[in-house]
Amino acid sequence: MTYNVLTLFPEMFDSVSQSSIWARALKSNKVAINTVDIRGYTTDKHRRADDYPFGGGSGMVLKPEPVDACFNDVVSRCERPYVNIYMSPCGKQLTHRMVDSLKQYRTINILCGHYEGVDARALEKHIGLEISIGDFVLTGGELAAMVLVDACIRHVDGVLGNDASAKAESFSDALLEHPQYTRPAEYDGKAVPEVLLSGHHANVDEYERHMSLEQTAKKRPDLLSKTRLSKEDIAYITKK
Numbered sequence: 236m237t238y239n240v241l242t243l244f245p246e247m248f249d250s251v252s253q254s255s256i257w258a259r260a261l262k263s264n265k266v267a268i269n270t271v272d273i274r275g276y277t278t279d280k281h282r283r284a285d286d287y288p289f290g291g292g293s294g295m296v297l298k299p300e301p302v303d304a305c306f307n308d309v310v311s312r313c314e315r316p317y318v319n320i321y322m323s324p325c326g327k328q329l330t331h332r333m334v335d336s337l338k339q340y341r342t343i344n345i346l347c348g349h350y351e352g353v354d355a356r357a358l359e360k361h362i363g364l365e366i367s368i369g370d371f372v373l374t375g376g377e378l379a380a381m382v383l384v385d386a387c388i389r390h391v392d393g394v395l396g397n398d399a400s401a402k403a404e405s406f407s408d409a410l411l412e413h414p415q416y417t418r419p420a421e422y423d424g425k426a427v428p429e430v431l432l433s434g435h436h437a438n439v440d441e442y443e444r445h446m447s448l449e450q451t452a453k454k455r456p457d458l459l460s461k462t463r464l465s466k467e468d469i470a471y472i473t474k475k
Contacts, residue, residue: 326365
């Protein structure tokens with residue numbers, strides 16, 4: 236899987252690319268993350284990639300010419316199938332289901348807006364999907380792009396080291412994850428639930444399922460309508 240990030244600030248990705256799961260993914264050669272400097276596609280001596288918006292208003296808008304040229308170059312060299320994504324508060328909300336659907340592409344090209352946004356003509360020509368990570372505005376799309384890449388690369392086989400981890404996490408079946416514990420077995424007067432120390436896998440699985448149901452019902456009850464609940468699940472939630 237290849238991620239090409241079109242940005243005015245490629246240096247923002249240097250540190251995160253060298254850390255934790257990103258570093259492991261890149262070292263495995265199962266993931267490639269390339270930053271492409273939009274300023275490299277400007278044609279004036281000042282490398283100006285933005286200008287004042289027509290109609291007035293504060294801030295600056297990314298010009299269509301460098302964005303267009305940047306996409307043309309990236310797309311001409313990328314592996315198919317691909318999708319062009321724009322990180323935008325106007326986009327569809329990023330969800331686990333969306334992350335899962337992006338696995339169909341070999342290349343994901345991500346445009347990071349900045350200032351007041353991007354000239355609409357460039358977006359209309361190139362963008363196939365707009366994605367939002369929440370109902371708030373960031374200074375630029377770089378942090379949002381990092382969130383998207385991080386969410387996606389966790390599902391590449393071998394990246395996490397234990398592929399079962401990604402399958403068992405929150406939202407994988409529309410439920411929140413159960414509480415997690417580690418050593419010591421007792422801390423600050425509170426003990427780890429005894430069932431987790433029993434070694435009885437069936438009982439552990441049942442306990443973790445029940446805790447996921449409880450967490451979801453308490454913190455995100457809206458998610459319960461989005462998952463397939465068994466008769467046992469419904470009976471447990473009703474009892475609680």
